[in-house]
Amino acid sequence: MKMTQWINTRTPEELDRDARQLFDDHFGTKPAGVWAAPGRVNVIGDHVDYAGGVSIPFALTQMTALAVRLRSDQRVRIISQAPGAIDPLSFEMELSEVGPKHPDNWAGYVVGVLWAGQQSGIWPNCPGMDIAIVSDVPVGSGLSSSAALECAIAVAAFELTHGHAPSQEERGQLVPVCMRAENDVVGASTGGLDQRASLFGVAGKALVIDFHADTVTLVPFDLAAQDMVLLVADTNAPHALNDGQYASRRGIIDEVSLALVGEGKTLREIAAEQALSQADAWAIEQGLDASIVRRRLQHVVEETQRTLKAAEALQDADMAAFRQYMQESHESLRDLYEVVTEELESAFQAAGRFGARMTGGGFGGSVIVLLPESEVEDTVAQISRAAADAGFPECSFLLAVPGDGARRLS
Ligand code: ADP
Ligand code: MG
Numbered sequence: 375m376k377m378t379q380w381i382n383t384r385t386p387e388e389l390d391r392d393a394r395q396l397f398d399d400h401f402g403t404k405p406a407g408v409w410a411a412p413g414r415v416n417v418i419g420d421h422v423d424y425a426g427g428v429s430i431p432f433a434l435t436q437m438t439a440l441a442v443r444l445r446s447d448q449r450v451r452i453i454s455q456a457p458g459a460i461d462p463l464s465f466e467m468e469l470s471e472v473g474p475k476h477p478d479n480w481a482g483y484v485v486g487v488l489w490a491g492q493q494s495g496i497w498p499n500c501p502g503m504d505i506a507i508v509s510d511v512p513v514g515s516g517l518s519s520s521a522a523l524e525c526a527i528a529v530a531a532f533e534l535t536h537g538h539a540p541s542q543e544e545r546g547q548l549v550p551v552c553m554r555a556e557n558d559v560v561g562a563s564t565g566g567l568d569q570r571a572s573l574f575g576v577a578g579k580a581l582v583i584d585f586h587a588d589t590v591t592l593v594p595f596d597l598a599a600q601d602m603v604l605l606v607a608d609t610n611a612p613h614a615l616n617d618g619q620y621a622s623r624r625g626i627i628d629e630v631s632l633a634l635v636g637e638g639k640t641l642r643e644i645a646a647e648q649a650l651s652q653a654d655a656w657a658i659e660q661g662l663d664a665s666i667v668r669r670r671l672q673h674v675v676e677e678t679q680r681t682l683k684a685a686e687a688l689q690d691a692d693m694a695a696f697r698q699y700m701q702e703s704h705e706s707l708r709d710l711y712e713v714v715t716e717e718l719e720s721a722f723q724a725a726g727r728f729g730a731r732m733t734g735g736g737f738g739g740s741v742i743v744l745l746p747e748s749e750v751e752d753t754v755a756q757i758s759r760a761a762a763d764a765g766f767p768e769c770s771f772l773l774a775v776p777g778d779g780a781r782r783l784s
Contacts, residue, residue, distance in 0.1 A: 378754050379770035381436070381608070382457065383510050386410065389439035390783040392455075396462070397441035397506035400453040405441035405506070406534060411525035411780035412437045413511035413518045414571035415606060415742060416733050417580060417595075418696075418703050419681035421711055424565030425627050426586035426640020427678035430685060431567060432595055433575020435777035438509035438522035442530045445502030450485050454507035457519075469500060474558050483523045486555030488531055494551055497535040505530075512770070515608040516732070516739025520560075521568030524552035525780040529573075539782060545573045563621050564735070575779035582685045586642040593688045595776050600693060603747050604774040607725070607757045609717035610767040611738040619737050623711060626670050630656060646675045673710035677703060697729025697744055704731035713737055717766045724760040725753050742774070 384392065390408045397405045412433040419429030445451075448469045455462045465481040472489035476482075484505065492500045505527070511519040528548040532540045540548060552569040556562050570583050570590055580595035597603055627641075633656050635643050644652075650671060657667035680699050687695040704722055708714035713736025714722075721741035722730050728745040745753060754771055761769050 378758065379768065381510070381512055381770050381772040383436050383772065386437070386439075386783050389437060389508055389510070392508045393439040393441040393506055394784075396453060396455055396508055397443070397504070400462075400464075400506055401443070401451070401504045403443065405443045405504075407530070408439055408441045408783040409526050409530035409533070409781070410437040410439040410783050411522045411529065411572045412575055412777050413522045414568055414575065415517060415604065415740075415774045416567060416571070417604070417742065418684045418700055418731070419567075419583075419677060420703070420707060420732075420734065420736070421623060421713065422674055422677050422681070423567035423583070423585050424563070424624050425631060425674045425678075426642045427674060428585070428681040428685070429567050429583050430580050430593070430681060430688070431571040431583070432580040432774070432776035433571050433779050434511070434517065435775050436510040436512075436517070436772065437777075438507060438511050438519065438526050439783060440526045440530055441506040442527075442534065443504045444534055445504060447502050448500075449502040450488065450505065451503075452481055452484055452505045452507065454480070455509075456507075456513055457509050457511065458513070469502060472559065475561055476559070482560040483520055483555060484527050486559030487524050487527045487552055489559060490551045490554035491528065491531055491548075493554070494547075496547060496551060497531055500531065500535065503531075503534075512608055514738070515610075516734025516736075517606070517608075518568040518572065518734070520556060520562070520564075521552065521572045524555050525569055525572040528552050529780045529782070533782060545780075548573060563624050565624070571779075573779050575777060577778050578776055580688065580776060586640045593685060594691075595688065597744075600691070601747050602693060602744060603750060605725075605743040605745060605750055605753060606733075606740050606772045606774050607721045607743065607754075608740045608770045608772075609715070609721055609738065609761070610770060611715060611717040619713070620735055623670060623713065626667060627674055630667060630671055641671075641675065642678070646679065649675055669710040669712075673706045676710075677706055680706075693729075693744065700729035700731045700742075700744060701726075707732055707736060711736070716764070717761065720760045720764055720766060721757045721769065724757040728753070
């Protein structure tokens with residue numbers, strides 16, 4: 375019989391030790407310090423961050439940790455031991471060479487943040503850096519290894535150039551810096567959910583992020599008190615958010631929003647029914663497939679309404695209602711937004727009698743299941759069996775627990 379694959383999770387102390395070791399092995403000296411930032415799981419509210427909607431994520435206890443030392447010559451040298459990879463990746467670049475699509479690889483998430491912070495004046499004269507990265511955040515699994523990487527380098531660069539850790543307000547300024555690295559340098563048009571979750575996460579809490587009001591409110595997410603857990607099933611069918619599919623969904627919403635409410639405003643400024651009825655006429659006028667436009671918009675509008683109701687259910691500790699919203703959210707992402715792959719659907723169906731949904735951008739990645747702790751073993755077996763029967767990759771699993779946001783480890 376095959377063993378279930380549980381995703382490896384080190385303690386902060388272990389990550390700190392391993393980042394220092396990698397730094398020493400590679401650069402032959404000691405770092406100035408070690409900083410870390412978590413991945414996140416989005417519990418409900420997907421594909422609404424770029425549309426002024428509402429999402430409820432929390433920061434994971436799985437983190438990406440960076441040992442860093444400043445250099446005086448504007449060069450950046452990086453070594454990264456990514457989870458699951460056998461050999462570490464290495465990279466080197468002059469900071470002055472960084473820009474849109476430069477570099478065109480994984481290191482763009484790191485040097486892109488240094489570049490964006492410099493461009494926005496947060497660290498006007500960014501020196502060079504040596505950086506050693508270790509991580510337990512699965513890559514390309516919808517758990518935002520990208521934001522973990524960006525936010526870890528952002529808090530490190532902030533503290534090394536300002537001499538103090540970022541305050542809450544200064545963390546807020548790091549959000550657009552990290553987003554710019556992802557949007558402009560890497561070229562993934564994501565909407566800011568991930569960076570907020572990674573920077574503002576608090577142990578034991580979920581975050582209600584309102585992208586229209588630009589607020590982050592903490593709500594209790596203490597599943598253990600109810601003998602419940604949040605199981606994450608990574609389908610190991612990796613997604614790529616910069617391959618055009620994500621951008622095409624976002625493109626429609628951006629355009630329809632511009633036409634209906636205007637520049638710099640969000641769809642929340644008009645009634646849902648009004649948005650939906652006007653979208654039909656607009657799509658026909660544009661020569662677009664009105665049924666596609668309508669389905670995409672319906673998802674965005676209803677997912678936001680659903681997530682607001684889910685936030686109330688969490689406040690009231692009404693987990694039965696919350697589970698129902700999770701199911702509906704998945705169905706909407708599948709039928710209206712069409713970002714659910716066969717692998718995700720297989721895991722969703724296998725866990726279907728509990729609250730389950732895909733999480734993150736879709737097109738691969740993970741499914742989450744809210745269930746009693748006593749049901750974990752059977753559910754893991756069912757999801758694994760369904761994947762095996764369909765000839766899909768083997769799933770791996772973790773139990774998601776709300777952890778703290780980006781911070782210095784040592
Ligand atoms: P997700 O954020 O859901 O994991 P993305 O496609 O947004 O998926 O980001 C994954 C990309 O981020 C990887 O393909 C890689 O380029 C980069 N990345 C994330 N973590 C690491 C790491 N520890 N080392 C190197 N690159 C990483
Ligand atoms: Mg990402």
